[in-house]
Amino acid sequence: MDKLAYGVGAVDFQARIDYARLRAERLARAQAALKEAGLAAALLTRTENIRYTTALRGPFFAPQLRYVLLFAEHDPVVYELGDILEGQKRHATWIKPENWRFAYCWLNGIAGPDAIRAEAKRFADAIVRDLKEHGCYGEKLGTDGLDEAGRQALLEAGVQLAPAMPALLKARSIKTPDEVACIRLAIAIANRGYARLCEVLRPGLRERDVGGAVYEAMMQAGAEVVSGGVRSGPNTFEVYHIGNTDRMIEVGDLLYLNTCSTTFNGYRVCIYRSFIVGRRPNARERDWYARCRDRVYAVISEIRPGATTADAAKHFLPASTWGYEAEQRLLVAEVGHGIGMTYEEPVISRVFSFEHPQPFEPGQVIAVEAREGEPGYGGVRLEEMVLVTETGHEILTTWPADQLVQVGHIVD
Numbered sequence: 001m002d003k004l005a006y007g008v009g010a011v012d013f014q015a016r017i018d019y020a021r022l023r024a025e026r027l028a029r030a031q032a033a034l035k036e037a038g039l040a041a042a043l044l045t046r047t048e049n050i051r052y053t054t055a056l057r058g059p060f061f062a063p064q065l066r067y068v069l070l071f072a073e074h075d076p077v078v079y080e081l082g083d084i085l086e087g088q089k090r091h092a093t094w095i096k097p098e099n100w101r102f103a104y105c106w107l108n109g110i111a112g113p114d115a116i117r118a119e120a121k122r123f124a125d126a127i128v129r130d131l132k133e134h135g136c137y138g139e140k141l142g143t144d145g146l147d148e149a150g151r152q153a154l155l156e157a158g159v160q161l162a163p164a165m166p167a168l169l170k171a172r173s174i175k176t177p178d179e180v181a182c183i184r185l186a187i188a189i190a191n192r193g194y195a196r197l198c199e200v201l202r203p204g205l206r207e208r209d210v211g212g213a214v215y216e217a218m219m220q221a222g223a224e225v226v227s228g229g230v231r232s233g234p235n236t237f238e239v240y241h242i243g244n245t246d247r248m249i250e251v252g253d254l255l256y257l258n259t260c261s262t263t264f265n266g267y268r269v270c271i272y273r274s275f276i277v278g279r280r281p282n283a284r285e286r287d288w289y290a291r292c293r294d295r296v297y298a299v300i301s302e303i304r305p306g307a308t309t310a311d312a313a314k315h316f317l318p319a320s321t322w323g324y325e326a327e328q329r330l331l332v333a334e335v336g337h338g339i340g341m342t343y344e345e346p347v348i349s350r351v352f353s354f355e356h357p358q359p360f361e362p363g364q365v366i367a368v369e370a371r372e373g374e375p376g377y378g379g380v381r382l383e384e385m386v387l388v389t390e391t392g393h394e395i396l397t398t399w400p401a402d403q404l405v406q407v408g409h410i411v412d
Helices: 019-036 047-054 082-091 113-133 148-156 165-173 177-200 207-221 283-301 309-313
Strands: 041-044 067-071 077-080 100-102 141-143 161-163 229-232 254-258 272-277 335-339 343-348 365-374 378-388 393-395 405-407
Touching (some): 019 165, 041 047, 067 113, 177 207, 177 405, 254 378, 309 335
Parallel strands (some): 077 100
Antiparallel strands (some): 229 254
8 A cells, every 4th residue: 555655735845746747647538538439529517527627626506607618639628607717817827828718607597598598599609619610510519418508509500419428437437646646635634534533522512513523624634625424323324315413422323424525636535434432332233344344345355457347246235135125225325436526437336237347447446335234223334445456456545444433432
C-alpha cells in the first residue's frame, strides 16, 4: 500500500499532484472516447462531465445552467453561467479566451412554455454556430442528459443527436495517477471525519450533533464538499438513507458513519464504518460484522485484471436470503461500483453481473459494500475502496475495519 507523502496543498519542494497534467490527460481520454464512439462532438450538461473535461467547478440549481461543447479534434467551448463567466475567465486560464460563451438556460421551465421555446431556440442556434465553425455540423452530436426542450430545439435546427454517456463513462473508468492521488487524499480527509466521531460521540448526543462535528473536521482537513451521515439504532437496518437526524443516540446503539460523496478536487469517497455505543458488542453483533466483512473481502479477492464482475458478484448473497422478492432490492446495499467523480464503471451486482459481466482493468477504483443486521434492532455496514492494479488490487481505504469499533464511554 502506498502511503501519502504529502498534504492537500501545492508546494515547490515536492512532486505532488500535477494539475495541468491531470487536466490534459482527462481531456485526451474523453476526446479519444468520442472518436472511438464515432462522435465528432458532445454537448455535456452533467456537472461531473463538465468537471472531468474542463476542470471547471460551478453552481448547479437548474438543468443546463452551464454546459460544454466537447470536440474530438478541437479545444472545448465552455458555455458558462453569465454571472460567474468573468470570474471563470480570470481563474481558468487553460480555457482559451475565444472559447468562452455565456449559457442559455430556461431554469427548469419556470418562465412558461413560450419562453422555454424562445430561449431553447437561442441555445440551439448558438450550438449550431459553434458546430459549423468547427466543421462538425451534419455529424452526430452526443448528449449526456439534455432535457426535452433542448433536444427538440437542436433537432429542429437539423442536429443529429446520439448518446454520449457510454463514451464518457468509458473515459472516466480508468484513473490516471493524478486522479488516484486525488482519491487517496479524499480518503485521508474522510479519515479525519472518522477520528472526530470517535472523539466526540457520547450517548445523549443527537445524530446531527455528531454529524456536524464530522463535517467540520473534514472541511478543515481540506474537503471540497462534505457529505455523508450518522445513522443509529434501528435506523441502521434495513438501510435508512437519511442520516444526521435529531434522533438521540443511546447506550447500546449500533451506529455507522458514511462519508460518501465527500470530495477532494471533485473526486469522491464511498466509505462506511460501523460502531457500537457505550458497550462491547454481543455475540450476535460480532457475528453480523464478521459475516459482513467476510463478504466484502471475498468480493475484493476476485478483483484483478483478467477477472470479471461475474467472478466477484458470486460472493454477494441472493436477495432471498433476507426474504426479498428480487435482486433489485439490494441494488445499492450489496454492491461494488466504480467511483471517481460519481458512480462509474464497472458495477459488481447480482442484478447485472452474471448476465452482463464487465472486465476489471488496471486504473479502475471500485467501492465494495455490504450489510448485516435485523430489522427493528439495527445492523452493521462496511465499505472499502479498491484500486485495480496491473497484477491484482490495492485496498485504498485505511481506517481500521477488522472489528466493530466501540465508541463513547464503555460500560462493562
